[in-house]
Amino acid sequence: xxxxxxxxxxxxxxxxxxxxxxxxxxxxxxxxxxxxxxxxxxxxxxxxxxxxxxxxxxxxxxxxxxxxxxxxxxxxxxxxxxxxxxxxxxxxxxxxxxxxxxxxxxxxxxxxxxxxxxxxxxxxxxxxxxxxxxxxxxxxxxxxxxxxxxxxxxxxxxxxxxxxxxxxxxxxxxxxxxxxxxxxxxxxxxxxxxxxxxxxxxxxxxxxxxxxxxxxxxxxxxxxxxxxxxxxxxxxxxxxxxxxxxxxxxxxxxxxxxxxxxxxxxxxxxxxxxxxxxxxxxxxxxxxxxxxxxxxxxxxx
Amino acid sequence: xxxxxxxxxxxxxxxxxxxxxxxxxxxxxxxxxxxxxxxxxxxxxxxxxxxxxxxxxxxxxxxxxxxxxxxxxxxxxxxxxxxxxxxxxxxxxxxxxxxxxxxxxxxxxxxxxxxxxxxxxxxxxxxxxxxxxxxxxxxxxxxxxxxxxxxxxxxxxxxxxxx
Numbered sequence: 249x250x251x252x253x254x255x256x257x258x259x260x261x262x263x264x265x266x267x268x269x270x271x272x273x274x275x276x277x278x279x280x281x282x283x284x285x286x287x288x289x290x291x292x293x294x295x296x297x298x299x300x301x302x303x304x305x306x307x308x309x310x311x312x313x314x315x316x317x318x319x320x321x322x323x324x325x326x327x328x329x330x331x332x333x334x335x336x337x338x339x340x341x342x343x344x345x346x347x348x349x350x351x352x353x354x355x356x357x358x359x360x361x362x363x364x365x366x367x368x369x370x371x372x373x374x375x376x377x378x379x380x381x382x383x384x385x386x387x388x389x390x391x392x393x394x395x396x397x398x399x400x401x402x403x404x405x406x407x408x409x410x411x412x413x414x415x416x417x418x419x420x421x422x423x424x425x426x427x428x429x430x431x432x433x434x435x436x437x438x439x440x441x442x443x444x445x446x447x448x449x450x451x452x453x454x455x456x457x458x459x460x461x462x463x464x465x466x467x468x469x470x471x472x473x474x475x476x477x478x479x480x481x482x483x484x485x486x487x488x489x490x491x492x493x494x495x496x497x498x499x500x501x502x503x504x505x506x507x508x509x510x511x512x513x514x515x516x517x518x519x520x521x522x523x524x525x526x527x528x529x530x531x532x533x534x535x536x537x538x539x540x541x542x543x544x545x546x547x548x549x
Numbered sequence: 550x551x552x553x554x555x556x557x558x559x560x561x562x563x564x565x566x567x568x569x570x571x572x573x574x575x576x577x578x579x580x581x582x583x584x585x586x587x588x589x590x591x592x593x594x595x596x597x598x599x600x601x602x603x604x605x606x607x608x609x610x611x612x613x614x615x616x617x618x619x620x621x622x623x624x625x626x627x628x629x630x631x632x633x634x635x636x637x638x639x640x641x642x643x644x645x646x647x648x649x650x651x652x653x654x655x656x657x658x659x660x661x662x663x664x665x666x667x668x669x670x671x672x673x674x675x676x677x678x679x680x681x682x683x684x685x686x687x688x689x690x691x692x693x694x695x696x697x698x699x700x701x702x703x704x705x706x707x708x709x710x711x712x
């Protein structure tokens with residue numbers, strides 16, 4: 249969801265060709281939102297922008313980033329937007345029946361920002377963006393989607409182009425604030441926000457995951473369940489089996505009978521019964537019952 | 550103690566007794582998730598599982614949204630029909646009855662009046678199997694309802710007309 253910060257379109261932006269930079273923050277960490285940010289200005293302002301000391305947000309200290317963000321917010325020659333993708337949306341998309349990978353989520357977020365800025369009436373001429381995946385393929389994808397715009401897709405774009413550095417500050421500060429002000433959906437006791445960087449090598453992150461794991465629920469929704477970092481923590485957790493996971497494995501087998509097995513092994517009836525028993529349970533029964541997954545239970549266990 | 554034991558012991562059908570008499574906790578509602586959770590027992594559901602109304606309505610069903618283990622679930626709440634109640638049963642002990650073989654004893658631990666069923670990735674609809682299960686109750690009622698003398702008379706009158 250994009251922030252409504254720059255909801256009123258700046259006048260120069262609809263009259264002069266503009267440059268825009270797009271960058272992301274929080275793509276790798278196991279927790280918190282992934283934020284895409286963009287910053288744009290008139291082409292004629294680019295030289296001035298270069299003097300404003302926006303550098304790649306990773307090379308700046310948190311206070312410096314905060315300060316720069318506040319200064320660009322009040323700068324009427326600069327426009328910006330963000331797209332905050334919640335960890336639960338990231339997990340949900342990556343764990344859907346038809347899974348969406350992180351590159352695709354990233355591409356969609358960046359394209360969403362371009363769309364949004366265009367819809368505001370901004371005259372976008374050039375867009376600079378840090379690459380996700382292969383730069384040339386990404387450039388073609390963007391150009392096909394927005395034919396009127398020149399896209400420059402580069403590795404480390406945030407240290408090469410001032411508009412991308414600015415976008416990187418917008419994204420990073422927004423993510424840091426989102427984490428600082430995080431309100432847990434969960435009401436479990438003793439939750440805290442000493443999360444560390446969110447990278448698996450960080451002892452604080454490991455400790456946080458250890459402190460917040462739950463045998464049934466896994467983790468609070470701050471965590472991206474689809475990350476490999478989570479896997480070791482699920483080892484002692486209660487096993488949870490999903491129909492969608494099974495369908496994947498069975499895709500090459502003759503699907504239907506197997507799929508029914510999985511369906512009927514869900515829910516009330518428990519999981520201890522033998523496969524053959526479940527498989528045969530539909531046989532010889534009226535269609536009315538088959539269609540409703542209803543069976544006569546002769547034995548409670 | 551009420552026994553839900555059918556008289557069909559001789560046919561090999563009887564294997565359980567269910568005691569519904571203990572004053573059970575009223576849960577109000579129960580959740581049916583689209584996954585197998587390989588554990589029996591309690592869990593702090595209300596601390597971690599936070600359903601939210603989406604404001605979307607499909608075929609008159611209000612769609613809810615919740616997350617479990619990173620998956621997005623969409624669900625709908627169905628009230629159990631009048632005259633029905635849901636129970637959470639706990640197995641008490643496995644008694645051996647000389648004449649009946651193995652007997653499982655269940656005791657009610659909680660009851661509920663509505664059930665929220667959850668789909669992974671698909672919007673709930675009247676075509677889902679859980680709402681369709683309730684059709685059976687209507688059919689069963691119609692089949693087992695005693696036929697009154699009046700109805701019988703009407704039936705035979707109609708048959709006479711047809712022939």
